[in-house]
Amino acid sequence: MKRGPRAEGRGKSTEQGGKLISIRDLTRIREQGGVSFELNVPAFELRPGEFVALVGTSGCGKSTMLDILALVLQPTSVGSFLLKEGENAPSIDIKAIWRAGDEEALARVRREQLGYVLQSGGLLPFLSVRRNIGLSQRLKQGAEQDVAALAAGMGLESLLDKKPRYLSGGQRQRVAILRAIAHRPAIVLADEPTAAVDSTRAHAIVKDFRDMARAEGSAVVMVSHDLGLVDAFADRIYSYRLEAPSASATRATCVPGYETA
Amino acid sequence: MKPRRRLVFGLAMADLAHEWVLTLCMVLALAAIIAPLMLLMGLKHGTISTLRDRLVQDPVFREIKPAQTREYPDDWYRTLAARPDVSFLMPTVLPASSILSVEDPGGGPARLWDLVPTGEGDPLLLENGSVIPGPGECVLTRTAAEELGVTAGELLTVKATRTRGHKREAGGARLRVVAVLEPRAGTVPRVYAPLDFVLDVESYKEGLAVPQRGWPGSLARPWLSLDGILVVLTDSLDPVEESGMIVNTGLSRIEKLNVGSFRDRTGLVPPAGRSIYDLSARQRALTFASLRALKEKLRGRGAVLMPYTNISHLKLTAGNGYTEIPVFGLSLSRSKAAALGLTAPPWGGLDPESGGERWRSILLPLGTTWDQGDIRATVSQGEKALSFPLHPAGVSPGDRAIVPVELLGALRTAQQREMRYDDGEGEFLLERTGFRGFRLFTNNIDQVPELVREMRAQDIEVIAEIEAIERIRVLDRGLTRIFWLVAVVGILGGIAALVASLYAAVERKKQPLGVMRLLGFSRRDMFRFPVYQGLLIALLSLGAASGGYLLLASVINQVFAADLAMGQRICQLPPAYLGVASLGTLALAWISTLFAAWKSTRVDPAEALRYE
Numbered sequence: 001m002k003r004g005p006r007a008e009g010r011g012k013s014t015e016q017g018g019k020l021i022s023i024r025d026l027t028r029i030r031e032q033g034g035v036s037f038e039l040n041v042p043a044f045e046l047r048p049g050e051f052v053a054l055v056g057t058s059g060c061g062k063s064t065m066l067d068i069l070a071l072v073l074q075p076t077s078v079g080s081f082l083l084k085e086g087e088n089a090p091s092i093d094i095k096a097i098w099r100a101g102d103e104e105a106l107a108r109v110r111r112e113q114l115g116y117v118l119q120s121g122g123l124l125p126f127l128s129v130r131r132n133i134g135l136s137q138r139l140k141q142g143a144e145q146d147v148a149a150l151a152a153g154m155g156l157e158s159l160l161d162k163k164p165r166y167l168s169g170g171q172r173q174r175v176a177i178l179r180a181i182a183h184r185p186a187i188v189l190a191d192e193p194t195a196a197v198d199s200t201r202a203h204a205i206v207k208d209f210r211d212m213a214r215a216e217g218s219a220v221v222m223v224s225h226d227l228g229l230v231d232a233f234a235d236r237i238y239s240y241r242l243e244a245p246s247a248s249a250t251r252a253t254c255v256p257g258y259e260t261a
Numbered sequence: 262m263k264p265r266r267r268l269v270f271g272l273a274m275a276d277l278a279h280e281w282v283l284t285l286c287m288v289l290a291l292a293a294i295i296a297p298l299m300l301l302m303g304l305k306h307g308t309i310s311t312l313r314d315r316l317v318q319d320p321v322f323r324e325i326k327p328a329q330t331r332e333y334p335d336d337w338y339r340t341l342a343a344r345p346d347v348s349f350l351m352p353t354v355l356p357a358s359s360i361l362s363v364e365d366p367g368g369g370p371a372r373l374w375d376l377v378p379t380g381e382g383d384p385l386l387l388e389n390g391s392v393i394p395g396p397g398e399c400v401l402t403r404t405a406a407e408e409l410g411v412t413a414g415e416l417l418t419v420k421a422t423r424t425r426g427h428k429r430e431a432g433g434a435r436l437r438v439v440a441v442l443e444p445r446a447g448t449v450p451r452v453y454a455p456l457d458f459v460l461d462v463e464s465y466k467e468g469l470a471v472p473q474r475g476w477p478g479s480l481a482r483p484w485l486s487l488d489g490i491l492v493v494l495t496d497s498l499d500p501v502e503e504s505g506m507i508v509n510t511g512l513s514r515i516e517k518l519n520v521g522s523f524r525d526r527t528g529l530v531p532p533a534g535r536s537i538y539d540l541s542a543r544q545r546a547l548t549f550a551s552l553r554a555l556k557e558k559l560r561g562r563g564a565v566l567m568p569y570t571n572i573s574h575l576k577l578t579a580g581n582g583y584t585e586i587p588v589f590g591l592s593l594s595r596s597k598a599a600a601l602g603l604t605a606p607p608w609g610g611l612d613p614e615s616g617g618e619r620w621r622s623i624l625l626p627l628g629t630t631w632d633q634g635d636i637r638a639t640v641s642q643g644e645k646a647l648s649f650p651l652h653p654a655g656v657s658p659g660d661r662a663i664v665p666v667e668l669l670g671a672l673r674t675a676q677q678r679e680m681r682y683d684d685g686e687g688e689f690l691l692e693r694t695g696f697r698g699f700r701l702f703t704n705n706i707d708q709v710p711e712l713v714r715e716m717r718a719q720d721i722e723v724i725a726e727i728e729a730i731e732r733i734r735v736l737d738r739g740l741t742r743i744f745w746l747v748a749v750v751g752i753l754g755g756i757a758a759l760v761a762s763l764y765a766a767v768e769r770k771k772q773p774l775g776v777m778r779l780l781g782f783s784r785r786d787m788f789r790f791p792v793y794q795g796l797l798i799a800l801l802s803l804g805a806a807s808g809g810y811l812l813l814a815s816v817i818n819q820v821f822a823a824d825l826a827m828g829q830r831i832c833q834l835p836p837a838y839l840g841v842a843s844l845g846t847l848a849l850a851w852i853s854t855l856f857a858a859w860k861s862t863r864v865d866p867a868e869a870l871r872y873e
Contacts, residue, residue, distance in 0.1 A: 072866040111781020122776045126279030
């Protein structure tokens with residue numbers, strides 16, 4: 001059964017302005033030990049305020065794609081890769097930055113435009129919850145917010161002065177989400193943020209995540225293997241069509257919508 | 262600091278604090294290397310400077326002593342004293358001439374002690390708790406003072422003694438003891454007194470009178486020197502007799518003169534038919550012994566002996582007038598003068614024992630218009646001039662002035678020995694001869710070896726404590742070498758420990774470092790992260806090491822305090838050394854972090870994502 005993309009317009013600002021991410025004809029080929037894996041992204045876009053999910057089984061290339069979106073992995077080739085296309089500010093040509101090999105520019109885009117929620121939280125073990133959350137703000141000038149107020153929104157106010165190792169998995173993910181959102185980035189990327197918690201709690205975390213992102217005006221790209229989880233919150237979903245041209249080659253293509261088995 | 266650097270610094274510190282146990286281990290490991298090095302450097306420096314201080318503080322190590330007694334010209338003393346490295350130079354006399362008899366106020370036998378000349382700036386006195394004695398004062402060594410049981414302020418009775426004509430004589434004086442030297446100035450009993458007093462003692466011992474002290478004695482009258490003897494004989498000599506004249510007389514040259522050359526030499530004309538010989542010794546001055554010997558040989562032959570000198574002119578002044586006239590020395594008894602057909606000079610024949618006015622007579626040639634009675638003659642003696650009065654005693658028979666040959670003999674001696682004319686005595690007196698030794702101190706111990714080398718190059722054998730100075734230098738060099746050997750090993754170990762631990766830390770922290778990259782820290786930021794950590798660890802280690810050093814150094818210094826003078830420490834580091842050591846440690850720590858820093862820039866942010 002094939003379902004079409006969900007009706008747009010559920011996000012409150014999806015039709016305003018241009019595109020936060022706009023990718024055309026991106027290919028990433030990885031060969032290792034005689035086995036090749038090819039990821040194709042014919043077209044991908046993210047609009048302001050959207051909550052977009054990348055859904056697929058493990059090994060489908062969704063994490064590879066998130067790495068590319070996080071600018072830590074370069075595609076083998078790309079037609080165009082623009083951030084903030086058609087907005088008031090000039091768009092950022094990631095393809096050009098890659099071509100120039102400008103590490104400094106990539107780092108700047110990361111700290112100013114991106115927030116990132118890692119699977120395990122990715123909290124710095126030597127910083128307290130407060131300083132972990134505040135880190136993204138201190139990296140992006142002019143983005144100071146009241147960390148305590150943010151933490152209260154996630155129910156973390158009593159944990160602010162604790163080190164991450166004293167937190168539960170769910171608490172850590174909430175801290176990581178806050179850190180990714182606190183500096184009000186245009187785009188928040190999340191890599192299976194609830195992989196380590198049970199589904200009830202995961203549901204609550206993702207809901208809070210979506211609400212906070214929406215309140216801070218950030219669009220979200222979230223990777224998950226759990227369609228059931230994201231289906232409830234995502235404005236749009238991309239999934240992966242897998243082909244096997246030969247015994248040792250796999251090709252995945254990122255397509256809008258999803259198919260159910 | 263830019264905000265992002267400050268942020269990186271804050272994170273680096275937070276990381277160190279988070280892993281405080283590991284940090285502490287690292288700090289202690291480095292401090293365990295730095296502290297012993299500081300201690301070693303402190304011990305080396307403290308030991309060497311204590312040893313040096315001992316030398317520097319004791320003037321004995323700055324002294325250069327002559328190893329033999331010999332006469333040194335005045336110029337030599339002047340040149341030496343003017344050297345910038347010479348702080349004190351005092352001429353000394355013969356050891357035998359500077360022995361003083363000191364009476365025991367306790368009634369014991371008189372002591373015969375060395376009398377040592379001193380003067381302004383004598384470091385041996387000034388640096389051993391003494392002052393410089395003035396006229397009528399003296400300073401004693403500790404041994405001398407203890408033996409006599411005297412202290413500063415008391416009066417001593419001293420005597421200069423001599424034996425003259427089988428008679429013991431003594432010149433006494435009272436000296437006030439103004440200070441007693443510290444024991445290190447010497448264990449031999451000695452009396453230090455102003456040079457003037459020492460010279461007076463020397464003069465007295467040589468038999469001379471010292472009027473300013475009321476010590477009787479003779480005058481230092483000059484002996485007479487000659488350059489040759491003219492012999493006038495009534496008959497001629499055969500060659501054997503001719504050469505026989507100079508055998509065993511100190512004379513070496515014989516020349517027969519004709520009347521013309523005799524006149525040229527003397528301005529006198531002899532009667533005809535005489536044989537005239539000129540006997541001389543080729544540039545060498547003769548004494549009257551030669552004259553006496555020759556007289557003996559020619560006894561009974563009716564010979565007239567006319568000793569002469571190389572002085573042919575005298576500078577005379579009278580009033581404002583000045584002239585240089587030719588002069589010949591002639592002392593003849595009436596009979597000898599008659600034998601030559603001459604008028605005898607008013608002073609008569611040769612009398613070397615006389616003196617006074619008789620010697621200072623002059624016969625002026627006819628036509629010389631001099632104010633009678635007030636003529637002075639001047640003879641130059643090196644830089645000084647010897648000036649004395651002459652009184653005209655008549656008219657010269659020839660074309661040149663005639664003076665007693667004794668006067669020219671004395672003036673000839675003045676060419677070899679400094680001489681002065683004493684108005685009070687009306688006599689020529691010999692100045693004292695040159696000094697026979699010296700007491701010399703340099704400004705600092707490092708100047709001693711060079712000065713000793715130069716003096717030895719002048720063939721002056723000297724004694725100095727060069728070995729002590731050289732020993733310390735050798736020790737310093739050796740200790741410095743050992744220090745650097747140990748230091749290099751320690752420093753290498755420290756670098757290795759720091760490199761290894763920082764590198765391992767980067768390997769261990771790949772995930773958090775990757776997260777930092779992902780959050781937007783640039784590679785440059787990542788580079789600084791381990792650098793800041795390394796520097797902080799080095800700073801903490803320095804602090805710990807300095808604390809440990811200070812603690813141990815004070816313990817060591819207390820243990821050795823009994824053996825050291827006030828203010829001396831066996832273990833000490835000047836602040837400059839500590840500063841240099843700290844900067845050096847930080848520089849090495851910075852270098853040690855570079856590898857880890859480079860490694861941390863290579864951490865891939867993707868590693869943070871795929872951590873699981």
